[in-house]
Amino acid sequence: MKLKSLYPLVLAALAFGGQASARDLATVKKSGKLIVATEPTYPPFTYTQGKKVVGFEAELAELLAKQLGVKVEWKTSSFDTLLIGLGQGRYDMVIASHGITPERQKAVDFSSPHYCSGGVLVSKSGGPKTLTDMKGRKLAVQLGTTYATRARSLPGLGKIQTYPNNTDALQALMAGRTDAYLTDRFVALEARKKMGGKLQIGSLVFQEKIGIAFQKGNKTLLAGVNSALKKAQADGSYEKLSEKYFGEDIRCR
Numbered sequence: 001m002k003l004k005s006l007y008p009l010v011l012a013a014l015a016f017g018g019q020a021s022a023r024d025l026a027t028v029k030k031s032g033k034l035i036v037a038t039e040p041t042y043p044p045f046t047y048t049q050g051k052k053v054v055g056f057e058a059e060l061a062e063l064l065a066k067q068l069g070v071k072v073e074w075k076t077s078s079f080d081t082l083l084i085g086l087g088q089g090r091y092d093m094v095i096a097s098h099g100i101t102p103e104r105q106k107a108v109d110f111s112s113p114h115y116c117s118g119g120v121l122v123s124k125s126g127g128p129k130t131l132t133d134m135k136g137r138k139l140a141v142q143l144g145t146t147y148a149t150r151a152r153s154l155p156g157l158g159k160i161q162t163y164p165n166n167t168d169a170l171q172a173l174m175a176g177r178t179d180a181y182l183t184d185r186f187v188a189l190e191a192r193k194k195m196g197g198k199l200q201i202g203s204l205v206f207q208e209k210i211g212i213a214f215q216k217g218n219k220t221l222l223a224g225v226n227s228a229l230k231k232a233q234a235d236g237s238y239e240k241l242s243e244k245y246f247g248e249d250i251r252c253r
Protein backbone atom coordinates (compact mmCIF):
# COMPACT_ATOMS: atom_id res chain seq x y z
CA MET A 1 0.00 0.00 0.00
CA LYS A 2 1.25 3.48 -0.84
CA LEU A 3 1.90 5.86 2.05
CA LYS A 4 -0.50 8.35 0.54
CA SER A 5 -3.38 5.89 0.68
CA LEU A 6 -2.62 5.26 4.37
CA TYR A 7 -2.76 8.92 5.25
CA PRO A 8 -6.52 9.23 5.87
CA LEU A 9 -6.29 6.17 8.11
CA VAL A 10 -3.47 7.67 10.17
CA LEU A 11 -5.42 10.88 10.55
CA ALA A 12 -8.49 8.98 11.65
CA ALA A 13 -6.41 7.07 14.19
CA LEU A 14 -4.91 10.27 15.58
CA ALA A 15 -8.29 11.95 15.80
CA PHE A 16 -9.60 8.89 17.60
CA GLY A 17 -8.00 9.54 20.97
CA GLY A 18 -4.66 10.48 19.47
CA GLN A 19 -3.59 6.84 19.19
CA ALA A 20 -0.51 5.90 17.22
CA SER A 21 0.47 2.27 17.22
CA ALA A 22 3.38 1.15 19.34
CA ARG A 23 6.63 -0.19 17.93
CA ASP A 24 6.83 -3.97 18.07
CA LEU A 25 9.87 -5.95 19.25
CA ALA A 26 11.37 -6.28 15.76
CA THR A 27 11.11 -2.53 15.12
CA VAL A 28 12.65 -1.72 18.50
CA LYS A 29 15.55 -4.13 17.85
CA LYS A 30 16.14 -2.74 14.39
CA SER A 31 16.25 0.83 15.69
CA GLY A 32 18.78 -0.14 18.39
CA LYS A 33 16.91 1.72 21.11
CA LEU A 34 14.04 1.25 23.52
CA ILE A 35 12.17 4.46 24.32
CA VAL A 36 11.32 4.29 28.03
CA ALA A 37 9.35 6.85 30.00
CA THR A 38 9.25 7.46 33.73
CA GLU A 39 8.59 10.12 36.37
CA PRO A 40 11.89 10.65 38.13
CA THR A 41 10.99 12.14 41.53
CA TYR A 42 10.57 8.75 43.14
CA PRO A 43 13.79 7.57 44.82
CA PRO A 44 15.08 4.91 45.07
CA PHE A 45 13.07 3.68 42.05
CA THR A 46 13.61 6.53 39.59
CA TYR A 47 15.30 9.86 40.24
CA THR A 48 17.84 12.05 38.50
CA GLN A 49 21.54 12.63 38.95
CA GLY A 50 22.32 15.67 36.83
CA LYS A 51 20.47 14.88 33.64
CA LYS A 52 20.72 11.13 34.06
CA VAL A 53 17.75 9.00 35.13
CA VAL A 54 18.99 6.63 37.83
CA GLY A 55 17.57 4.26 40.43
CA PHE A 56 16.42 0.66 40.72
CA GLU A 57 13.89 0.84 37.89
CA ALA A 58 16.27 2.84 35.69
CA GLU A 59 18.98 0.20 36.05
CA LEU A 60 16.45 -2.60 35.66
CA ALA A 61 15.15 -1.11 32.38
CA GLU A 62 18.74 -0.81 31.15
CA LEU A 63 19.46 -4.40 32.13
CA LEU A 64 16.38 -5.64 30.25
CA ALA A 65 17.19 -3.49 27.21
CA LYS A 66 20.72 -4.86 27.15
CA GLN A 67 19.33 -8.39 26.97
CA LEU A 68 17.26 -7.33 23.97
CA GLY A 69 20.43 -5.90 22.42
CA VAL A 70 19.30 -2.26 22.53
CA LYS A 71 20.01 0.95 24.48
CA VAL A 72 17.46 2.87 26.54
CA GLU A 73 16.45 6.33 25.44
CA TRP A 74 14.86 8.02 28.49
CA LYS A 75 11.84 10.29 28.39
CA THR A 76 10.40 11.90 31.49
CA SER A 77 6.94 13.23 32.16
CA SER A 78 4.61 13.86 35.09
CA PHE A 79 3.21 10.65 36.58
CA ASP A 80 -0.41 11.33 35.66
CA THR A 81 0.40 11.69 31.92
CA LEU A 82 2.67 8.66 31.44
CA LEU A 83 0.03 6.10 30.44
CA ILE A 84 -1.69 8.60 28.15
CA GLY A 85 1.61 9.21 26.33
CA LEU A 86 2.05 5.44 26.06
CA GLY A 87 -1.38 5.15 24.44
CA GLN A 88 -0.38 7.87 21.99
CA GLY A 89 2.68 5.85 20.96
CA ARG A 90 5.21 8.31 22.38
CA TYR A 91 7.13 5.61 24.25
CA ASP A 92 7.74 1.89 23.90
CA MET A 93 7.24 1.25 27.60
CA VAL A 94 6.69 2.99 30.92
CA ILE A 95 8.55 1.94 34.07
CA ALA A 96 7.32 4.16 36.91
CA SER A 97 6.22 1.84 39.71
CA HIS A 98 2.69 1.42 38.40
CA GLY A 99 0.56 -0.85 40.54
CA ILE A 100 -1.18 -3.42 38.35
CA THR A 101 -4.88 -2.55 38.73
CA PRO A 102 -7.96 -3.69 36.75
CA GLU A 103 -8.64 -0.03 35.96
CA ARG A 104 -5.22 0.49 34.35
CA GLN A 105 -5.42 -2.89 32.62
CA LYS A 106 -8.30 -1.52 30.58
CA ALA A 107 -5.91 1.03 29.05
CA VAL A 108 -2.51 -0.71 28.95
CA ASP A 109 -0.89 -4.14 29.16
CA PHE A 110 1.44 -4.96 32.07
CA SER A 111 4.58 -7.10 32.26
CA SER A 112 4.88 -9.76 34.94
CA PRO A 113 5.34 -7.82 38.18
CA HIS A 114 8.91 -6.54 38.57
CA TYR A 115 8.48 -6.01 42.30
CA CYS A 116 5.95 -6.22 45.12
CA SER A 117 5.37 -3.52 47.68
CA GLY A 118 2.66 -1.56 49.43
CA GLY A 119 1.43 1.83 50.54
CA VAL A 120 2.41 3.03 54.01
CA LEU A 121 1.69 6.07 56.11
CA VAL A 122 4.72 8.26 56.66
CA SER A 123 4.68 11.17 59.06
CA LYS A 124 6.99 13.36 61.12
CA SER A 125 8.17 11.76 64.35
CA GLY A 126 5.36 11.96 66.88
CA GLY A 127 2.73 12.32 64.13
CA PRO A 128 -0.08 9.92 63.13
CA LYS A 129 0.93 6.31 62.53
CA THR A 130 -2.33 4.47 61.94
CA LEU A 131 -5.55 5.09 60.01
CA THR A 132 -7.29 5.63 63.35
CA ASP A 133 -4.75 8.36 64.17
CA MET A 134 -5.61 9.95 60.81
CA LYS A 135 -9.21 10.74 61.79
CA GLY A 136 -9.89 14.35 60.82
CA ARG A 137 -6.27 14.85 59.72
CA LYS A 138 -4.69 15.87 56.41
CA LEU A 139 -3.25 13.18 54.15
CA ALA A 140 -0.96 13.91 51.18
CA VAL A 141 -0.87 11.74 48.03
CA GLN A 142 0.69 11.99 44.59
CA LEU A 143 -1.64 12.78 41.68
CA GLY A 144 -2.72 9.82 39.57
CA THR A 145 -1.36 7.15 41.91
CA THR A 146 -2.99 4.15 43.56
CA TYR A 147 -2.39 6.03 46.85
CA ALA A 148 -4.64 8.85 45.63
CA THR A 149 -7.35 6.34 44.66
CA ARG A 150 -7.05 4.46 47.95
CA ALA A 151 -7.11 7.65 50.02
CA ARG A 152 -10.56 8.45 48.62
CA SER A 153 -11.93 5.23 50.09
CA LEU A 154 -10.49 5.77 53.58
CA PRO A 155 -13.16 6.86 56.04
CA GLY A 156 -12.81 9.77 58.42
CA LEU A 157 -9.92 11.68 56.85
CA GLY A 158 -10.03 15.43 57.33
CA LYS A 159 -8.64 16.30 53.93
CA ILE A 160 -6.79 14.72 51.01
CA GLN A 161 -4.03 16.90 49.56
CA THR A 162 -2.86 15.99 46.09
CA TYR A 163 0.67 16.83 44.94
CA PRO A 164 1.96 16.54 41.37
CA ASN A 165 5.14 14.76 42.44
CA ASN A 166 6.78 12.92 45.31
CA THR A 167 9.30 15.68 46.08
CA ASP A 168 6.55 18.26 46.71
CA ALA A 169 4.55 15.85 48.85
CA LEU A 170 7.56 15.11 51.05
CA GLN A 171 8.31 18.81 51.36
CA ALA A 172 4.73 19.48 52.44
CA LEU A 173 5.12 16.83 55.11
CA MET A 174 8.42 18.23 56.40
CA ALA A 175 6.99 21.76 56.43
CA GLY A 176 3.97 20.62 58.44
CA ARG A 177 1.44 21.49 55.73
CA THR A 178 0.11 17.94 55.88
CA ASP A 179 -0.12 15.37 58.70
CA ALA A 180 0.91 12.25 56.79
CA TYR A 181 1.87 11.02 53.35
CA LEU A 182 0.62 7.79 51.80
CA THR A 183 3.35 6.37 49.58
CA ASP A 184 5.37 3.29 48.72
CA ARG A 185 7.07 1.50 51.61
CA PHE A 186 10.53 1.67 49.97
CA VAL A 187 10.10 5.32 48.99
CA ALA A 188 9.22 6.02 52.62
CA LEU A 189 12.25 4.08 53.88
CA GLU A 190 14.50 6.06 51.51
CA ALA A 191 13.00 9.38 52.65
CA ARG A 192 13.48 8.42 56.30
CA LYS A 193 17.11 7.54 55.59
CA LYS A 194 17.61 10.99 54.04
CA MET A 195 15.81 12.90 56.80
CA GLY A 196 17.54 11.12 59.64
CA GLY A 197 15.24 10.56 62.59
CA LYS A 198 12.70 13.16 61.52
CA LEU A 199 10.33 10.77 59.76
CA GLN A 200 8.48 7.70 60.99
CA ILE A 201 6.81 4.93 59.05
CA GLY A 202 3.35 3.85 60.16
CA SER A 203 0.82 1.25 59.06
CA LEU A 204 0.84 -0.66 55.81
CA VAL A 205 -2.43 0.46 54.19
CA PHE A 206 -2.48 -1.94 51.21
CA GLN A 207 -0.20 -4.14 49.11
CA GLU A 208 0.34 -4.04 45.37
CA LYS A 209 2.14 -5.75 42.52
CA ILE A 210 4.14 -3.36 40.34
CA GLY A 211 4.58 -3.81 36.60
CA ILE A 212 6.00 -2.24 33.44
CA ALA A 213 3.32 -0.82 31.11
CA PHE A 214 3.04 -1.34 27.34
CA GLN A 215 0.61 -0.06 24.79
CA LYS A 216 -2.39 -2.36 24.64
CA GLY A 217 -1.82 -5.20 22.18
CA ASN A 218 1.97 -4.76 21.83
CA LYS A 219 2.38 -8.50 22.40
CA THR A 220 5.87 -9.02 20.94
CA LEU A 221 7.54 -6.29 22.98
CA LEU A 222 5.72 -7.38 26.13
CA ALA A 223 6.83 -10.98 25.60
CA GLY A 224 10.42 -9.89 24.90
CA VAL A 225 10.62 -7.83 28.10
CA ASN A 226 8.90 -10.55 30.14
CA SER A 227 11.45 -13.14 29.08
CA ALA A 228 14.31 -10.71 29.75
CA LEU A 229 12.89 -10.13 33.26
CA LYS A 230 12.52 -13.86 33.83
CA LYS A 231 16.13 -14.38 32.84
CA ALA A 232 17.36 -11.52 35.06
CA GLN A 233 15.46 -13.04 37.98
CA ALA A 234 16.99 -16.45 37.27
CA ASP A 235 20.63 -15.49 36.64
CA GLY A 236 21.20 -13.40 39.79
CA SER A 237 21.38 -10.01 38.07
CA TYR A 238 17.96 -8.90 39.38
CA GLU A 239 18.85 -9.99 42.90
CA LYS A 240 22.17 -8.13 42.77
CA LEU A 241 20.45 -4.93 41.65
CA SER A 242 17.74 -5.25 44.28
CA GLU A 243 20.30 -5.84 47.04
CA LYS A 244 22.17 -2.73 45.91
CA TYR A 245 19.14 -0.48 46.41
CA PHE A 246 17.16 -2.19 49.17
CA GLY A 247 19.46 -4.62 50.91
CA GLU A 248 16.91 -7.32 50.03
CA ASP A 249 15.30 -9.00 47.03
CA ILE A 250 11.99 -7.23 46.39
CA ARG A 251 10.58 -9.54 43.69
CA CYS A 252 7.03 -10.85 44.22
CA ARG A 253 6.85 -14.24 45.89
Ligand code: ARG
Nearest residue numbers: 039042096097098099145146
Ligand atom coordinates in the same frame (compact mmCIF):
# COMPACT_ATOMS: atom_id res chain seq x y z
N1 ARG B 1 2.68 2.60 43.08
C1 ARG B 1 1.90 3.78 42.90
C2 ARG B 1 0.94 3.63 41.75
O1 ARG B 1 0.88 2.62 41.18
C3 ARG B 1 2.71 5.05 42.75
C4 ARG B 1 3.72 5.12 41.66
C5 ARG B 1 4.34 6.49 41.57
N2 ARG B 1 5.44 6.49 40.67
C6 ARG B 1 6.23 7.54 40.41
N3 ARG B 1 7.20 7.41 39.55
N4 ARG B 1 6.01 8.66 40.99
O2 ARG B 1 0.22 4.51 41.40
